Amino acid sequence: MQKFDIAIIGGGHAGVEAAWISSQFDLKVLILSMPNVGLASTPCNPAVGGVGKGQVVREIDALGGLMGQLADQSAIQYRILNESKGYAVQSTRVQVDKDLYTKNAEAMIAANPNITVVKEKVISVEKNGDQFSIKTEASYFNTTKCIVTTGTFLNGKLHTGEVSTSGGRVDCMASAGMGEIFSSVQTLGIRFKTGTPARINKDSLDYSKFVEQKSDGRTKNFHSLNNPYERFVDQVSCYIAHTNERTLGIIRDNKERSPIYNGQIKGVGPRYCPSIEDKAFRYPDRNSHHVFVEPEGLSANTIYPNGVSTSLPKEVQLEFLRTIEGFEECEIELYGYAVEYDVVDTSKLSDCLEYIDIPGLFFAGQVNGTSGYEEAAGQGLIAGANAALSMKGKDNLVLDRAESYIGVMVEDLISNKRDEPYRLFTARSENRLYVREDNSINRMAKYRFQMGLDKEIDKYQQEFIEEFELLLGLCKSTSIYVTPENKEYFASMGYGDLSKNITLSELVRRSQLNPVETLEQELSKRGALFSSEVVYTCAVSIKYEGYINRSLIENERIYRLGRKKIDWQSIVRGNISNECRQRIEEVKPTTFSQLQRIDGIRPATLAFVAGNIVQ
Structure with missing residues (x-):
């Protein structure tokens, strides 16, 4: 049995960030990842940043994370979003070469002497005293802290039309379900769903019919130690196309063949990143939707048609795509699909993303019901830093929601049960004039200093x-x-x-x-x-x-009130309604701000607690 200080199950964006930050504490770190799955891979759109998300990437970078470095090294197109609006909501977005991004992640992790990568499927995790025993198909591992970043792999199921197969993503096996691997961890009770569009042969499109978007040389790199305007690889253009009445007509005519609408898929999908089927039926009077034609890499022969995620049958996918101007002769290299997966009940997590009932066990990323690489990476950094700080006997790292989007996200996640995949927006912050990209170092430096590192x-x-x-x-x-x-x-x-x-x-x-x-x-x-x-x-x-x-x-x-610590056990013994008592007992809030964000908490309960806070 091999022994480690921290073991991370999953090598996606959350897992890589958890490993990278915890390794800076000179701890022995293990990444357990699925065979034949690259580290920090981008199975959906190979892009990093965006509105709200660009701020998260810069916060990760200021805290000592890896995503900004990988994005800069792999970026093939740069843009500033919301440039016509105020500085507070302007965000950086880069298109990355998906193969190069993973290659760079693998190289940087391999060069880190404190990190070991083992690509074996995990069978079970058990807590024995203050240690975790992890069993894979070929090995046993012992670790003091365990961080779960399994993404969409837990009991993953793929759907393309009537065809359903087991898998965490295309051409990748699924892991067992949450209950099988973590017998004492509570799932949310519902499964979540995400999806991806078909990948199109880049040479089968007529680019003369698209609107070109060139790479913007004025956009700054993410990593603060890089020259702001240096480009590490060749730059390319992205393009814009549009759906039309014929496109949406074909989709509406095949409603009964859509796994989303015929009952085949039970999972809840992201409201803010809808499939083309969702768009067709939510907005019956609208037929023109953006399709962003985005290359998957400099040497890749495919483009990602962002905006037309689908799980319709293969022949229907080809039929509706060929109605889009410029796509008339398109050839599909990989068909679109949806994936259903298990998620953890995040109301059972602390503000360190530690499972409250199982000390030492942390969860981060899409397994927490979030969507997006950036959200996953931000959680991975928080979980990894807190696991390491706990090993070192230091104070927890908890970001104030008034000072960071990562802090907003974590508090939102742990304050309620999720009923849909969580996506971060600038509007989720009450302080977005301050929580900007440009002042990420000003906001994060004190938290980085708190970790006591010298890099x-x-x-x-x-x-x-x-x-x-x-x-x-x-x-x-x-x-x-x-x-x-x-x-x-x-x-x-x-x-x-x-x-x-x-x-x-x-x-x-x-x-x-x-x-x-x-x-x-x-x-x-x-x-x-x-x-x-x-x-x-x-x-x-x-x-x-x-x-x-x-x-x-x-x-x-x-x-000031929101930052106050509260004793939820004292609150539930007070004069409050039974409904509020049940919700508080379920979530176990530790601050007044968390209490405020629990769905169904009455003003009278907030007033009672505000008048009786003693911590």
């Missing part, structure tokens, strides 16, 4: 924070006086009127000005040299400062 990224973040605070102080203390020369200068620059003395911060904050360009110009004029990343973050922070301060004042009492 290159820790030195960089310390220097970044010091430079940021210096520049911010200079902006607030540097005065621009009312003089004829300055008035003339303001007029020539389009800065507006200069009727009174102002600070550089007040100039940067003017609504008609681009804050970044203005600060860059003024620093250059004064011969002040600061890194471009610090200048950008400082400018945007100044721009939003007034809004953020007002929001903080309005929400401070709520936040």
